[in-house]
Amino acid sequence: MAYKTILAVLDTPQNARQITDFGMALAEQFSAHLIGCHAETLAAVPLIAPMEIPDPAAMQVLQEVAQKETAEVQRMFADQARREGVSTEWRSFMSSSGYGASTVMETARTADLILASQSDPSHADHRADLETFLFESGRPMLLIPYTMKQPRPINRVLIAWNGSREAARATFDSLPFLKAAATVEVLVVDPPDRANQNSQLAGTEIAAALARHGVQVSVTSHESAGGSPAQIIDSRLSDKGVDLLVMGGYGHSRWWEMLFGGVTRNILDTMTAPTLLSR
CATH class of the missing domain: 3.40.50.620 (HUPs)
Known part of the structure; x- marks a missing residue:
């Protein structure tokens, strides 16, 4: 038995490099295929009071920020994949429910191991819906302390x-x-x-x-x-x-x-x- 498909949850630019490094190390150790996963949440519709009319300009700004974050995370993953030479794949998702989306869950359920970062209290937006993965994916999850920046052997x-x-x-x-x-x-x-x-x-x-x-x-x-x-x-x-x-x-x-x-x-x-x- 070995892990052959590892899903790396790259939910923020702050932890993308850390989890990619750990994912690459595990993929090399087990000769596994590494999937980098980022879920972009569709921006909620801001309203203009008092008429409660949707504000398309504000919505566009929010969506552009989210798209920029996705592109940054993907770049980090792709750069590391080119250097390491392991089998990798990138998957990004866009939905109103983020990591709780059915498409993301379908990907999670095909992995041998889910890899994610412990929540960093200094980043209030670090919300990867890890409970959804753990409780509904049916797959084991390996959480990495946010303070641990480099992979080390598990002896x-x-x-x-x-x-x-x-x-x-x-x-x-x-x-x-x-x-x-x-x-x-x-x-x-x-x-x-x-x-x-x-x-x-x-x-x-x-x-x-x-x-x-x-x-x-x-x-x-x-x-x-x-x-x-x-x-x-x-x-x-x-x-x-x-x-x-x-x-x-x-x-x-x-x-x-x-x-x-x-x-x-x-x-x-x-x-x-x-x-x-x-x-």
Whole structure:
């Protein structure tokens, strides 16, 4: 198993070069085809008060700004593609719903992996509708911290394991990374006692399954002792110099501000390592 089609979400000029660089590195590592994707949102119709008449001049200005951004992002992607020589393709979309459009979703669902940047709080317009991709594409998403500008090898992987469907999806979706990594740690925080399994054995079954794939895997069980699971994961990321975090994407709200409740949201707000999420 390997990633053969990677979709790079280039939603703003601010992160286009970063995500293109990461996409090129992954495409080279897995001999994959890289698709650069940018969705241009049609400008909403401005109105002139009090008669509420559409203002065509203002609408044209807004659309020209959006088209200029699309051209800039495409140029960055094309320039890098020429230098790297990997298999690439450019796709741009224009619709009123941006990244939530059905045409964009159709492209996302044909990818082995979606690559995107963590939201940068200094850019209020950074809205790639990542929740739509994660919840409706059915594909794993690799989020890159906005502070990480250069790709680096993924040698150490941490799996945040709680036995859920989402965690299982993320773990097996990450197999190409796990098989290439030097070490993989399955981290279980506050494992519950179950009728058929002692809490001390939590994580051993998934570790055994991964070992059959040739993954070099270990299991760590940790008690939070009043702290939060997110704090435990963050501490483990720092202490072990982890290159990739693998975890399930949890939540039900469609709005980004409310989507990633609890552990997932806390991790994404403070992420220090690339994070692979599956839903």
